[in-house]
Amino acid sequence: MLHSKLxxxxxxxxxxxxFFALMGSTLRIRSRKETIRLDKLSRTYLAYSLLTSVFMLLNIYCILPQAQRDGYIKNNIVLQLNFVVMVFLRLMTVLCCYSTIWLKRRKIIQLCKSSLAYWKRFRNIMEAIVNKQELEDLQVSLAWTMIQEIMVLYASFLFSALIQYQLLSVVSKRSLLAFSTRLVHLLHFLVVKMGVYGLLILLYHQFMVIHLALNALPRRKVVGKWRALRSVATMHSETLQLARSIFRICNLINATVFVNIFMATLNILYHAVQFSNQTIKSDGWGIVFGNGLILFNLWGTLLLMEMLNKVVTSCNSTGQTLRRFSDLPSVRKKLQRELDIFTMQLKRSHLVFKICGLVELDKPAGLRFLASILSNVIILMQFDLRRNPQPNSSEYLTHLIRNKSEV
Known part of the structure; x- marks a missing residue:
């Protein structure tokens, strides 16, 4: 059962x-019959995927020649280094995304097949156990959450495009070509983040369905309640394995996404410092666009971190929901045995999101993530203070006396 909005x-x-060839294969989606099927991998889509990946890889060259002569970065070594790092990260994003799609295409297709089989297998369980209205409310709320993320991503893209257009020193064919190439890569990264967020939405939906089923079982008179609990335990185990498979396959993509988010936020905030001290000249519209870019960029980052935290928390907090069965006045032996098995299963299973198996990302890590960005911006501001030294006290007094005498 899938709500039409979601x-x-x-x-x-x-x-x-x-459109950006970020799928291992195409799907056949029929909204009327609420069915999703995996299409046979066609040669046309393979050729399109190859052309798209080559195009995204080669057009990075168009950014370099004109951008190095841009007026607002040629006198600032920090902005120049920052620009080189951002171009390198765009290259790494393209390489990681399309290398994952090509090298792990069979695993991705098999993961899609397993996900569809999983959905069909547990669909009857959801309809039999979970309250229909609660499930509908969950799916509608997730649909609005996904819409909000899409709107925030496109708003950030719009403000970024306007700011980059204002920063063009000379409007010519070469500068417009470099500008268009940047927009294409911004759109590509937008779609990558949208895809990651969509996967998190689907995982969160499945874990929340398990919570709804566990909440519904104690208060419903279901014949063979122990069988239903066994099915829910199996559903939780397979959902956990599905989440781990997704995190493992998309490991490089997730790493590049969060590294790019870190550097993009750092870049935006440092540009905001340059705008505020008039190092980069701008008008009122530039300030409005810059503030909008900062707002929507941070908003999108917080939404992504919040959804990631919800997925991990909803999986690891299943044991808290399972405690509802301890409030029952009497529990039969079969149900008690299934409860013990499910409890041992939850103790052995713990979902963790790590980047390259090294850095664990959770809510505290997200706060440290933002704190490190602000710390790096403050460090970069010190370069501006050293490059523009303030006059000492004697020079300031001499300048003040000279102005008074002239008056």
Whole structure:
């Protein structure tokens, strides 16, 4: 059972990924019959995927020649180094995304097949146990959450495009070509983040369905309640394995996403410092666009970190929901045995999101993530203070006396 709103939103995410060739294969989506099937991998899509990946890789060259002569960065070594790092990260993003798609295409297709089989296998369980209205409310709220993320991503893209256009020193064919190339890569990164967020939405939906099923079982008179609990335990185990498989396959993509988010936020805030001290000249519209870019960039980052934390928390807090069965006046032996098995399963299983198996990301890590960005911006500001030294006290007094005498 999939609500039409959530289905349409996820279809929109799917078509974005297909356009940038970020899918291992195509899907056949029929919203009326609420069915999703895996299409046979066609040679046309393989050729399109190859052309798209080559195009995204080669057009990075168009950014370099004109951008190095841009007026606002040629006298600032920090901005020049920052620009080189951002171009390198764009290159790494393209390489990691399309290398994952090509090298792990069979695993991705098999993961899609397993996910579809998983959905069909547990669909009857959801309809039999979970309250229909609660499930509908969950899916509608997730649909609006995904819509909010899409709007925030596109708003950030719009303000970024306006700011970059204002920063063009000379409007010419070469500068417009470099500007267009930047926009294409911004759109590509937008779709990558949208795809990651969409996967997190689907995982969070499945874990929350498990919570709804566990909440519904104690208060419903279901014949063979122990069988239903066993099915929910199996559903939780397979959802956990599905989440780990997704995190493992998309490991490089997730790493580049969060590294790019870190550097992009740092870049935006440092540009804001340059705008505030008039190092980069701008008018009122530039200030408005810059503030909008800062707002929506931070908003999108917080939404992504919050959804990641919800997925991990909803999986690891299943044991708290399972405690509802301890409030029952009497529990039969079969149900008690299934409760013990499920409890041992939860103790052995713990979902963790790590980047390259090294850095664990959770809510505290997200706060440290933002704190490190602010710390790096403050450090970079010190370069501006050293490059523009303030006059000492004697020079300031001499200048003040001279001005008074002239008056």
């Amino acid at each position: 289905g349409r939103v996820m279809s929109l995410v799917y078509y974005h990924c297909v």
